[in-house]
Amino acid sequence: MPEGMVRADEAQQKIDKECASLALYHFKTCPFCIKVRKEMSxxxxxxxxxxxxxxxxxxxxxxxxxxxxxxxxxxxxxxRGNVQWMYESDDIIKYLQQRFA
Structure with missing residues (x-):
């Protein structure tokens, strides 16, 4: 896995809190899932x-x-409890980059 981005403690705590509302449904060996997990890392x-x-x-x-x-x-x-389901690895990666990079 790639080395993770280093943030100030306060900034990382904010990110951690935001990530609590996210979940990635995946297959361990799926290459598209691996691609998303690498970006998460x-x-x-x-x-x-x-x-x-x-x-x-x-x-x-x-x-x-x-x-x-x-x-x-x-x-x-x-x-508010509204849930969105996002498919496609490229879309997920783009979303994560725009929200957290």
Whole structure:
């Protein structure tokens, strides 16, 4: 994995808090998922990983929430509880870069 971005403690704590509303549904060996996880590591983002390949309940959540079993998928919840499901590795990476870089 790439070396993570170093931020001031206060800035990283803010990022950590924002990342609590995110979850990445992934398959461990999927090359597109690996690409997203590498970018998460590069940006030092502690986003929860949910393995939709090995855990049937997580796979069911992905299908129910996102509408399809496709990974990677980033679940984005806002302060009001609204949830957006973002598919496609390039879209997810672009979102993460714009929000956290």
């Amino acid at each position: 590069r940006l030092s983002l502690p986003i929860e990983l949910r393995d939709a390949q090995l855990d049937s309940s997580i796979r069911a959540d992905l299908l129910q929430g996102g509408g399809k079993i496709q990974t990677p998928c980033l679940r984005i919840a806002d302060a």
